[in-house]
Amino acid sequence: MSAPEPAPATPTIVLVGHGMVGQRFLEALADHKVTETARVVVFCEEPRPAYDRVQLTSYFSGRTAEDLSLAEDGFMVRHGIELRLGDPAESIDRAARTVTSRSGLTVGYDTLVLATGSYPFVPPMPGKDSDGCFVYRTIEDLLAIEEYAKNCASGTVVGGGLLGLEAAGALKGLGLTTHIVEFHPRLMALQVDEGGGAALRRTVEDMGLIVHTGVGGKEITADGTGAVTSMALSDGSSIDTDLVIFSAGVRPRDQLARDCGLEVGERGGIAVDERCRTSDPAVYAIGECALAADGRVYGLVAPGYEMAEVAAGAIAGAATDGFTGADTSTKLKLLGVDVASFGDAHGTADGCLDVVYSDARAGVYKKLVVGADGTLLGGVLVGDAEAYGMLRPLTGSVPPVAPEQLVLPAGLGAPAALGPSALPDEAVICNCHNVTKGAIRAAVTEHGCTTVPEVKKCTKAGTGCGSCVKALTSLVNDELEASGVSVDKGLCGCFGYTRAELYEIVRTLRITSYAQLLDSHGRDGARQGDGCEVCKPAVGSIIASLAPTLGASGYVLDGEQAALQDTNDHFLANLQRNGSYSIVPRIPGGEITPEKLIVIGEVARDFGLYTKITGGQRIDLFGARVDQLPRIWARLVDAGFESGHAYGKALRTVKSCVGQTWCRYGVQDSVRMAIDLELRYRGLRSPHKLKSAVSGCARECAEARGKDFGVIATASGWNLYVGGNGGADPRHADLLAQDLDDEQLIRLIDRFLMFYIRTADRLERTSAWLERIEGGLDHVRDVVVDDTLGLCAELEAMMADHVAGYRDEWAETLDDPERLRRFVSFVNAPDAPDPTVKFVPERDQVKPDLTVLSGPAIPVRTLEGTASR
Amino acid sequence: MTTAPERTAVRVELLVDQRWFAICDLTDLIPGRGVAALLPDGTQVAAFVDRAGRPYAIDNRDPFTGAYVLSRGLVGSAQGRPFVASPLLKQRFDLETGRCLDDETVTVQAYAARVRDVAPARGVARGRDVASARDVAPARVA
Numbered sequence A: 001m002s003a004p005e006p007a008p009a010t011p012t013i014v015l016v017g018h019g020m021v022g023q024r025f026l027e028a029l030a031d032h033k034v035t036e037t038a039r040v041v042v043f044c045e046e047p048r049p050a051y052d053r054v055q056l057t058s059y060f061s062g063r064t065a066e067d068l069s070l071a072e073d074g075f076m077v078r079h080g081i082e083l084r085l086g087d088p089a090e091s092i093d094r095a096a097r098t099v100t101s102r103s104g105l106t107v108g109y110d111t112l113v114l115a116t117g118s119y120p121f122v123p124p125m126p127g128k129d130s131d132g133c134f135v136y137r138t139i140e141d142l143l144a145i146e147e148y149a150k151n152c153a154s155g156t157v158v159g160g161g162l163l164g165l166e167a168a169g170a171l172k173g174l175g176l177t178t179h180i181v182e183f184h185p186r187l188m189a190l191q192v193d194e195g196g197g198a199a200l201r202r203t204v205e206d207m208g209l210i211v212h213t214g215v216g217g218k219e220i221t222a223d224g225t226g227a228v229t230s231m232a233l234s235d236g237s238s239i240d241t242d243l244v245i246f247s248a249g250v251r252p253r254d255q256l257a258r259d260c261g262l263e264v265g266e267r268g269g270i271a272v273d274e275r276c277r278t279s280d281p282a283v284y285a286i287g288e289c290a291l292a293a294d295g296r297v298y299g300l301v302a303p304g305y306e307m308a309e310v311a312a313g314a315i316a317g318a319a320t321d322g323f324t325g326a327d328t329s330t331k332l333k334l335l336g337v338d339v340a341s342f343g344d345a346h347g348t349a350d351g352c353l354d355v356v357y358s359d360a361r362a363g364v365y366k367k368l369v370v371g372a373d374g375t376l377l378g379g380v381l382v383g384d385a386e387a388y389g390m391l392r393p394l395t396g397s398v399p400p401v402a403p404e405q406l407v408l409p410a411g412l413g414a415p416a417a418l419g420p421s422a423l424p425d426e427a428v429i430c431n432c433h434n435v436t437k438g439a440i441r442a443a444v445t446e447h448g449c450t451t452v453p454e455v456k457k458c459t460k461a462g463t464g465c466g467s468c469v470k471a472l473t474s475l476v477n478d479e480l481e482a483s484g485v486s487v488d489k490g491l492c493g494c495f496g497y498t499r500a501e502l503y504e505i506v507r508t509l510r511i512t513s514y515a516q517l518l519d520s521h522g523r524d525g526a527r528q529g530d531g532c533e534v535c536k537p538a539v540g541s542i543i544a545s546l547a548p549t550l551g552a553s554g555y556v557l558d559g560e561q562a563a564l565q566d567t568n569d570h571f572l573a574n575l576q577r578n579g580s581y582s583i584v585p586r587i588p589g590g591e592i593t594p595e596k597l598i599v600i601g602e603v604a605r606d607f608g609l610y611t612k613i614t615g616g617q618r619i620d621l622f623g624a625r626v627d628q629l630p631r632i633w634a635r636l637v638d639a640g641f642e643s644g645h646a647y648g649k650a651l652r653t654v655k656s657c658v659g660q661t662w663c664r665y666g667v668q669d670s671v672r673m674a675i676d677l678e679l680r681y682r683g684l685r686s687p688h689k690l691k692s693a694v695s696g697c698a699r700e701c702a703e704a705r706g707k708d709f710g711v712i713a714t715a716s717g718w719n720l721y722v723g724g725n726g727g728a729d730p731r732h733a734d735l736l737a738q739d740l741d742d743e744q745l746i747r748l749i750d751r752f753l754m755f756y757i758r759t760a761d762r763l764e765r766t767s768a769w770l771e772r773i774e775g776g777l778d779h780v781r782d783v784v785v786d787d788t789l790g791l792c793a794e795l796e797a798m799m800a801d802h803v804a805g806y807r808d809e810w811a812e813t814l815d816d817p818e819r820l821r822r823f824v825s826f827v828n829a830p831d832a833p834d835p836t837v838k839f840v841p842e843r844d845q846v847k848p849d850l851t852v853l854s855g856p857a858i859p860v861r862t863l864e865g866t867a868s869r
Numbered sequence B: 001m002t003t004a005p006e007r008t009a010v011r012v013e014l015l016v017d018q019r020w021f022a023i024c025d026l027t028d029l030i031p032g033r034g035v036a037a038l039l040p041d042g043t044q045v046a047a048f049v050d051r052a053g054r055p056y057a058i059d060n061r062d063p064f065t066g067a068y069v070l071s072r073g074l075v076g077s078a079q080g081r082p083f084v085a086s087p088l089l090k091q092r093f094d095l096e097t098g099r100c101l102d103d104e105t106v107t108v109q110a111y112a113a114r115v116r117d118v119a120p121a122r123g124v125a126r127g128r129d130v131a132s133a134r135d136v137a138p139a140r141v142a
């Protein structure tokens, strides 16, 4: 052990534990600018910086450790914080004010903050240390479970609480026959009452999990190698099991504090006052390791965050409220079941009464606890927790309508009257970030937010667990309406309908012409008119994507369709800044023969085109004049190329890595799948361009998660991710489903794409669409995986129509002299090239000669905001 | 051209230097879309017909980028007035006056346009002014 460092010159703050609360504490210190003047040293036991433990289970559905990370890149460096990964604090000397770590480092402190969290409680059961016994708390735990489960057929979770159910869901997801053993007579005993537990149990059992309640595990038996084989239960029965997860509650990690003589609670937890100070004023404790001033240990993250703020404020000398206790309301989606409890869920107050609605068949149970004077005290919701966002803020007040109306399902006489507008301004709408209704209203009225994403950014509301987004959305809309910002959701000056609404109109009324739609459904002043540059291509695209189903021509240069297309679609090429066009032949999956490569090279050479490799694994040929397009394409089509639709709001490319065929890591043939997908969806018109990629293994060389739909190979099939994009506002795609076989994968993509095309706004990428639509990814999964709207057959049929109706636009154009007539620079001089399209040399190729065009440089009008005129 | 002599053709004509100049047949134009044409002095114009069959013509040069592309824009109408939106950066130009709707300091030249039945058999041109209101001198150029 090294000698203690000399007494520090600058004040030193030492933090022990870099978990969720520890990280929030560091952020709060930085906010208070304490990091500018003090040295901050952090001892972190885990091998990685703080991550989102609440979302831990999502690791199994494809979130990576990096995705879960909480500390923003460069945070530690920017604030000069010394983070010691994998080096836990081992002892504290309060007299000398030093902390010594496992590596032997001793650091002196002026202020010490303990944020050591909890450890999972493992019941003292014989055999509990056998191979195959795990707890469920860290990423390392999950990695170990995942690895071990590969050779298991069944698993048992000890504990049927919140975490236990999560762990059970994870085991089931890993393909094990899963048992849950719960000592209490019902599941989630802490959060829900008997009725709720019963509803929960039914639903959980329907999912194929085996629930044992009212019994405890007695002994674990292992085989000769020390691996778990079975568990004996207290009722004398026994379960065959290859793996055990203990999830029987957590205990505060207060050993360090005990060892150095700090006061701890009778049942554990480091005792603190309202400022989160322990019995030693130089030492604070926050988060799950602390026993708060109200005598409780909080096992939820929101109270921990509050403590972090309080402690940081106290250290900074800021005047902040103390921590006197917190709401332990929760809403979760466990194994796909909504479960919520809030306030006095168990009805412990004197004279309170229950209002219960229960539908055992549907697995729905709702209970409200109401005081004698009608005050809403708390409640439990299982199976349908829609009302949570409304009910929690109402807790502690007398609701404006009778309690029973609050739990009746919509349609059973429940008035929709009770929106969040009925709430007082002080009501907390977002529990995770403690945002009141007043603050949300102010975001609209004072800070000028006009959309839900803006309000989220401004207030942080809705960016935690997400359970409040529904209430938030309706509040924001109400507020916008009230403040006279008329929210005209119409597509443009010609149509008062959104793109999705127009899609439905076209589909159900089988409208096949733009003029017909404008005259029947346009705004009053716009009917009989000429439309505009916003709605024409949008409606053109709707009609094109529905054409196979409506039995209309899908060819974009046919009849009236020709007049609706943006110039790119009109000339089947991409207009560039000097009026020339670029050409991108389709190269499915990025796979190309040497012969075809040579053809592209020859065409480019013969027509003097500039060539560049695109990010989508194909080749872009720049600098063609309109009148050259048909001749260029004649050569390309001859060589077996077809349109790459680089000019359209349509499927662009499906990138791929070489996959199993060549790569030593590959587990599936990613190239074949990419080609299949690209050929299936080529030509599909959509609200925005669509990109895709297929990676041959989890190393993800094709960057599939940056795509609208991305596919990543697994040992047993494919994982499908949706809603990713690169560009200015990058977003990682979310996992929609995993381990699909080829057929399941394609069916699911069919549905997903058609559902997107049907419901998205104009120019709305899948990423923005997923974030906008009510219910987000869960809703999309409900619709396209679980078919809750009964739409899937129709969506699949529409995609089948598309696939059957696909024709190459360029081959068709070349076959039709009428269409070819359009490809001239001048109508009255068909053979004259446009003299303004000129090129000069650069790096052995050409570039546009802009001197021919020299004109004033003028600011760019963007495409946004066109709907308001 | 191989059209039968007795068939009448409908021509699109622009007023250039006080004289009507035919640039194409009406059938060369798709309602809502444009074509580019060369005037005798080499000037490029963009000609359009709207849904009602009325012809328009403006300069083909997009003043915002310098590229000769306005003929490839989409035609629309706002408050009953026809416009074309540049295919490059989407500024809109009034087809009757050439005024840019998104930047009032910018105007392109507009030409008076008409369609005329031509009966080659009789060799006599019979005027049929579709939109006489616009058969006046070109709009003022800023």
Ligand SMILES: Cc1cc2nc3c(=O)[nH]c(=O)nc-3n(C[C@H](O)[C@H](O)[C@H](O)COP(=O)(O)OP(=O)(O)OC[C@H]3O[C@@H](n4cnc5c(N)ncnc54)[C@H](O)[C@@H]3O)c2cc1C
Binding pocket: A016, A017, A018, A019, A020, A021, A022, A043, A044, A045, A046, A053, A054, A055, A056, A057, A087, A088, A089, A090, A115, A116, A117, A118, A136, A137, A138, A163, A166, A253, A256, A286, A287, A288, A289, A298, A299, A300, A301, A302, A304, A332
């Ligand atoms: C699977 C799962 C699901 C959950 N779901 C929810 C939920 O839905 N809602 C909710 O509110 N809460 C949930 N929780 C609880 C939530 O994660 C905790 O409340 C939160 O993480 C507490 O933060 P903390 O910083 O106090 O503790 P932790 O996040 O546990 O961090 C403590 C850290 O301190 C480290 N440490 C301990 N001792 C030392 C030492 N001597 N030296 C250095 N480092 C040390 C530990 O290794 C750990 O990294 C869930 C927890 C789990 C495991």
Ligand code: SF4
Binding pocket: A657, A658, A659, A660, A663, A664, A665, A666, A667, A670, A695, A696, A697, A698, A699, A700, A701, A702
């Ligand atoms: S993603 Fe996997 S299979 Fe594909 S190239 Fe990378 S390592 Fe190989």
Ligand code: FES
Binding pocket: A429, A430, A431, A432, A433, A461, A462, A463, A464, A465, A466, A467, A468, A469
């Ligand atoms: S309540 Fe969790 S994000 Fe708002």
